[in-house]
Amino acid sequence: IMSPQSESLNHSCPNISLEFQTLLYAITNVLIFIPGLLANSIALWVLCSYINKKSKAVIFMINLAFADLAHVLTLPLRIFYYLNHNWPFGNGLCLLCFYLKYLNMYASIGFLVCISIQRCVFLISPFRAKSWKRRYDICISAALWVIVGAGCSPFVFLRNSTNKNQTCFADLPMKKPNLLVTATMVVAGDLTGFVIPFFTIMICSWKTWKTLKGDVFIHNKREKQKALRLVITCAVVFLICFAPYHLNFPLYVMSTTDVITNCETRKHILTFHPISLCLASLNCCLDPVIYYFMTTEFREQLSRHGSSIIRGRLMSKESGSSFKE
Incomplete structure (x- = not known):
């Protein structure tokens, strides 16, 4: 997996507007920060403290919320950089923030x-769900973090560690590997980071829908609808946030390495690249929809706890007012 950033193109082709790119990143990060911070903080709190231990996919949801929150916490630094065009926080923190962006994505x-596979398999084989242990989810999550962490390491290794210009993110200097290494990394990254997950989620959605239309025994109609909505929502979030970036990324690499030479084509590809990255960041706000709308218990616990807080505040106000009287 790699992500070469905007560099000066060939003599004859003008580069995209840096003002457009900077403004787009700044506005997107500002809009995402507060909703992403609140939604994922509440989600982590509720998922860790209130979700019943028998809930399916809760471990994966907790990890998903944690990944989103880690990226959201770097957004103030990104906003500062794109508003001030200066990075005074050191190269190490810059590379960490840069790394967390792609770690969150993958x-x-x-x-x-x-989540999609587990919901689909448990729907098709209810007896497997009963025998499934929570420690299996924990082991899968740990393995996934190791694989993704290692897979995203080229984002850091391909950056210039001797950056003295106080630049960061899209403006970071980059080491250029040869064309064969670049092509291998792009193909491997798109295959493992997009193509295989895309077909897996689509197959899970199709099999879930097909199963629900069949005569397979499921407890009730509400459970059927909840299972289908969960898998469909995962697919929608995936398509909105991650498909644009991964479909454009090979073209972007071909443009920056002069494989694509048509100026008009390159202009469209390079202009869409920051837009696709902003859509990828949007997942920090869309993922909590999965927890809230797809997990009945999450809604019940959140509503119950919120109501108890309101009742507590009302009671304290009433007691306070009666004391004054």
Whole structure:
């Protein structure tokens, strides 16, 4: 997996507007920060503290929320950089923030796949769900973090570690590997990070829908609808957030390495690249929809706890007012 950033193109082709790119990143990060921070913080709190131990996919949902929150916490630094065009926080923190962006992307893809597969398999084979142990989910999650962490390491290794210009993110200097290495990394990254997860989620969605239309025994109609909505929502989040980036990325690499030479084509590809990255960041706000709308118990616990807080505040106000009287 790799992500070469915007560099000056060939003599004859003008580069995309840096003002457009900077403004787009700044606005997107500002819009995502507060909703992403609140939604994922509440999700982690509820999922860890209130979800019944028998809930399916809760471990994967916790990891998904953690991945989103880790990226959201770097957004203030990104906003600062794109507004001030200066990075005074050191190269190490810059590379960490840069790394967490792609770690979030591919960890989110991985856990969306895990949620889809588990829900589909448990729907088709209810007896397997009863014998499934929570420690299996924990082991799968740990393995996924190791794989994704290692797979995203080229994002850091391909960056210039001797950056002295106080630049960061899209403006980071980059080491250029040869064309064969670049092609191998792009193909491997798109295959494992997009193509395989895409077909896996689509197959899970199709099999879930087909199973629900059949005569397989399921407890009730509500359970059927909930299972289908969960898998469909994973597919929708995946398509909105991650498909645009991965479909455009090979073209982007071919443009920056002069494989694509038509100026008009390159302009469209390079202009869409930051847009696709912003869509990928949007998953921090869309993933919590999976927890809230697809997990009945999550809604019940959140509503119950929220109601108890309101009742507590009302009671304290009433007691306070009666004391004054």
